[in-house]
Amino acid sequence: MLIHSASQLVTLAGGPRRGADMNRLEIIADGAMLMEAGRIAAVGESAALLARYPRAERLDARGRVVMPGLVDPHTHLVWAGDRAAEFEMRLQGKSYMEIMAAGGGIAATVRATRQASRDELLAQTRQRARRMLAHGTTTVEAKTGYGLDLASELAQLEVLLALDEEGPLEIAPTFMGAHAVAPEFNGDAQAFTDHICAVMLPAVRDWWQQNAAARALPFVDVFSEKGVFDLEQTRQILLAARALGFPLKLHVDEFENIGAASLAAELGAVSADHLVKTSPRDIEALARSDTVAVSLPCTPFGLGQHEYTPAQQIIAAGGMLALATDLNPGPAWCENMQFVLALACRAMRLTPAEALCAATINAAAAVRRDGLVGSLEAGKQADALVLQSGDFRDLAYRFGVNQVQTVIKKGEVVYNAPII
Numbered sequence: 001m002l003i004h005s006a007s008q009l010v011t012l013a014g015g016p017r018r019g020a021d022m023n024r025l026e027i028i029a030d031g032a033m034l035m036e037a038g039r040i041a042a043v044g045e046s047a048a049l050l051a052r053y054p055r056a057e058r059l060d061a062r063g064r065v066v067m068p069g070l071v072d073p074h075t076h077l078v079w080a081g082d083r084a085a086e087f088e089m090r091l092q093g094k095s096y097m098e099i100m101a102a103g104g105g106i107a108a109t110v111r112a113t114r115q116a117s118r119d120e121l122l123a124q125t126r127q128r129a130r131r132m133l134a135h136g137t138t139t140v141e142a143k144t145g146y147g148l149d150l151a152s153e154l155a156q157l158e159v160l161l162a163l164d165e166e167g168p169l170e171i172a173p174t175f176m177g178a179h180a181v182a183p184e185f186n187g188d189a190q191a192f193t194d195h196i197c198a199v200m201l202p203a204v205r206d207w208w209q210q211n212a213a214a215r216a217l218p219f220v221d222v223f224s225e226k227g228v229f230d231l232e233q234t235r236q237i238l239l240a241a242r243a244l245g246f247p248l249k250l251h252v253d254e255f256e257n258i259g260a261a262s263l264a265a266e267l268g269a270v271s272a273d274h275l276v277k278t279s280p281r282d283i284e285a286l287a288r289s290d291t292v293a294v295s296l297p298c299t300p301f302g303l304g305q306h307e308y309t310p311a312q313q314i315i316a317a318g319g320m321l322a323l324a325t326d327l328n329p330g331p332a333w334c335e336n337m338q339f340v341l342a343l344a345c346r347a348m349r350l351t352p353a354e355a356l357c358a359a360t361i362n363a364a365a366a367v368r369r370d371g372l373v374g375s376l377e378a379g380k381q382a383d384a385l386v387l388q389s390g391d392f393r394d395l396a397y398r399f400g401v402n403q404v405q406t407v408i409k410k411g412e413v414v415y416n417a418p419i420i
């Protein structure tokens with residue numbers, strides 16, 4: 001299929017970007033793209049491609065933007081139930097960490113998720129996955145972490161693999177047994193840390209080899225935060241995971257700085273995520289490393305906070321910045337990366353081009369799939385969007401409605417918005 005007559009074919013060609021280079025989108029005016037067998041076969045100007053491939057089936061973009069499918073590199077996609085009551089408690093002044101310490105928060109979702117049948121969990125998760133796809137996300141990272149015992153964590157991984165198999169949304173899974181201290185451990189974070197290292201991580205690897213041997217191992221992630229897993233416990237879990245071959249991710253600096261962003265850089269984590277209380281020293285450490293800095297602006301927004309990731313400093317230092325929803329049943333139930341772009345430009349002063357780069361090729365780097373998705377280049381997977389407008393900046397400028405017209409996954413149209 002040949003998509004042609006795009007006002008702007010936003011290619012993002014040339015790999016992940018650092019610093020000021022994030023503004024370089026590599027746009028082809030009046031652009032076109034040929035897709036064959038799920039891959040991108042050619043990218044160029046409409047006149048040239050229409051002349052070169054006269055017999056290809058055509059999709060006329062009619063002067064609208066064509067861009068890579070969005071990549072959401074940080075979500076807690078798989079859970080059961082909701083926490084609307086906690087939303088009201090927070091509005092009345094209770095903090096996220098207070099609710100968590102009182103047995104709510106993550107623990108409340110752990111109870112609901114453990115009680116749900118596999119089919120129920122699959123059905124609730126599928127709905128969210130479909131909503132994400134309809135809003136232009138074609139690849140998503142998704143974490144376990146609402147099971148906290150081996151059987152329920154594996155059940156979450158199973159749901160993620162089943163949904164990935166179903167498609168069309170592609171899922172990069174993460175094992176996050178270290179999301180909170182399991183209730184069976186009565187708040188003893190050290191005992192649970194030891195258990196994760198000695199029992200859970202080796203069991204997850206064995207399970208993976210038996211059930212998903214053809215796939216790369218999932219990421220391992222830890223909620224590194226005062227009152228959850230401290231810096232030494234985080235290091236212990238990450239070293240055990242790395243020794244077993246798992247690639248690493250980390251939740252850092254969401255509420256307090258305990259030095260975890262520098263640890264992520266030191267241990268070669270693929271990404272360090274949240275980054276609200278991040279110090280200049282941590283920013284330097286990230287910028288000197290290959291660890292992608294993933295900002296999750298929906299979380300401070302959802303908590304009614306006014307402090308966001310120091311994105312300008314990360315960019316100025318030459319860091320690789322990505323954006324994600326952090327989709328979860330607590331502070332950030334948001335399936336829509338377009339809203340993340342709009343928020344990032346306002347709260348962190350990103351340019352629309354930087355935000356777009358952070359949500360595509362840099363986000364792909366945060367899930368180690370930048371060789372496959374995140375840009376429109378010959379040889380890559382044909383994951384693309386046709387927007388409803390002719391200017392890519394509208395994706396950040398306008399907000400609150402879905403601006404995606406058509407979603408293409410592996411060369412197939414998988415979603416079409418009604419024409420209005």
Ligand SMILES: N=CN[C@@H](CCC(=O)O)C(=O)O
Binds near residue numbers: 106109326329330
């Ligand atoms: N901070 C830890 N985990 C999630 C929130 C999960 C929840 O509240 O259920 C996050 O990234 O924001």
Ligand SMILES: [Zn+2]
Binds near residue numbers: 074075251
């Ligand atoms: Zn998270």
